[in-house]
Amino acid sequence: MPKSHGVAGVVGRQLGRRAFPQAHRLVPGITESFIYEALDRAIRGVGPLTGARAAAEKALHDNDGNADRAILDLIRKHMQYAGAQGFATNIGGLVTAVVSIPVNLVGLTVIQSRMIAAIAHVRGYDVDDGRVRNAVLTCLIGEDAVKSLVKKQRIPAPPMALATAPRHDPALEETLAGEVTAELITRLAGKRVASTVGRRVPVVGGVVGAGTDALATWQVGRYASRELLPRARR
Numbered sequence: 001m002p003k004s005h006g007v008a009g010v011v012g013r014q015l016g017r018r019a020f021p022q023a024h025r026l027v028p029g030i031t032e033s034f035i036y037e038a039l040d041r042a043i044r045g046v047g048p049l050t051g052a053r054a055a056a057e058k059a060l061h062d063n064d065g066n067a068d069r070a071i072l073d074l075i076r077k078h079m080q081y082a083g084a085q086g087f088a089t090n091i092g093g094l095v096t097a098v099v100s101i102p103v104n105l106v107g108l109t110v111i112q113s114r115m116i117a118a119i120a121h122v123r124g125y126d127v128d129d130g131r132v133r134n135a136v137l138t139c140l141i142g143e144d145a146v147k148s149l150v151k152k153q154r155i156p157a158p159p160m161a162l163a164t165a166p167r168h169d170p171a172l173e174e175t176l177a178g179e180v181t182a183e184l185i186t187r188l189a190g191k192r193v194a195s196t197v198g199r200r201v202p203v204v205g206g207v208v209g210a211g212t213d214a215l216a217t218w219q220v221g222r223y224a225s226r227e228l229l230p231r232a233r234r
Contacts, residue, residue: 034106034181035109035137035177035180035181036133036173036177038106038109038110038113039109039113039117039133039136039137041110042109042110042111042113042114042117043113043114043117043127043128043133046110049081049110049111049114051114052113052114052115052117052118052120052121052127053117053118053121053127055074055077055114055115055118056070056074056117056118056119056121056122057121059071059073059074059077059118059122060122067122067123067230070122071119071122071123071221071225074115074118074119074122074221075115075119075217075218075221075222075225078111078112078114078115078217078221079214079215079217079218079221080214081111081217082107082108082111082112082213082214082216082217083211083213083214083217105184105185108184108213108216108217109140109184111217112140112216112217112220112221113136113137113140115217115220115221115224116136116139116140116220116221116224116228117133117136119221119224119225119228120132120135120136120163120224120228123228123229123230123231124230124231124232125163125228125231129163129168130168130170130173131162131163131164131165131167131168132163134162134163134168134172134173134176135159135160135162135163135227135228136159136224137176137177137180138155138158138159138162138176138180139159139220139223139224139227139228140180140184140220141179141180141183141184142216142219142220142223143223143227145183146158146159149179149183154175154179155175155176155179156172158227159224159227159228160227160228160229163228
């Protein structure tokens with residue numbers, strides 16, 4: 001598998017920015033309040049999904065306490081969740097290409113946030129710590145985007161440095177949430193453009209959406225597993 005979002009991620013972001021240069025304005029109600037609410041639901045549990053801690057502990061139990069195997073198990077299961085919700089939200093014709101963005105954005109954000117938070121728990125981090133939550137959100141946008149935003153000084157550091165910062169900076173939350181939300185919406189808009197041809201046949205559009213969401217989840221999970229190094233579990 002690619003190290004990060006690779007060619008697919010880069011193309012998706014570029015297409016999103018060209019086709020929807022103000023992509024974040026398509027869903028003006030989705031702001032930092034959305035991103036942190038989605039993260040909170042992911043950590044505490046929502047609908048049929050248990051919270052991130054419970055998912056992490058189950059993965060550890062099922063893998064005899066082996067953290068690396070537990071993390072791979074978490075990634076595979078969340079790939080399945082992402083593929084299933086991606087299929088459901090991506091079936092449809094060209095008319096739904098923009099309208100379905102909020103639904104898919106919320107679904108993927110919750111699923112991937114749960115996965116990353118569970119990985120963080122397995123690695124010994126306290127997911128109630130604001131620093132760790134900021135790191136989880138930063139992992140969402142993938143390695144390439146993180147490097148770009150750090151280089152441009154739009155976010156201060158990559159996930160590991162955020163998670164282990166000397167203190168939590170509340171002022172960082174709004175900035176980080178804005179950058180993460182804009183990146184996720186732009187990438188999702190790009191995915192809609194890239195799959196336009198497939199959408200002429202509804203089921204094909206669903207398959208494209210499911211595969212893209214599952215692959216993105218794998219890549220984000222692997223990035224989180226590399227970035228969030230093990231700490232002594234409390």
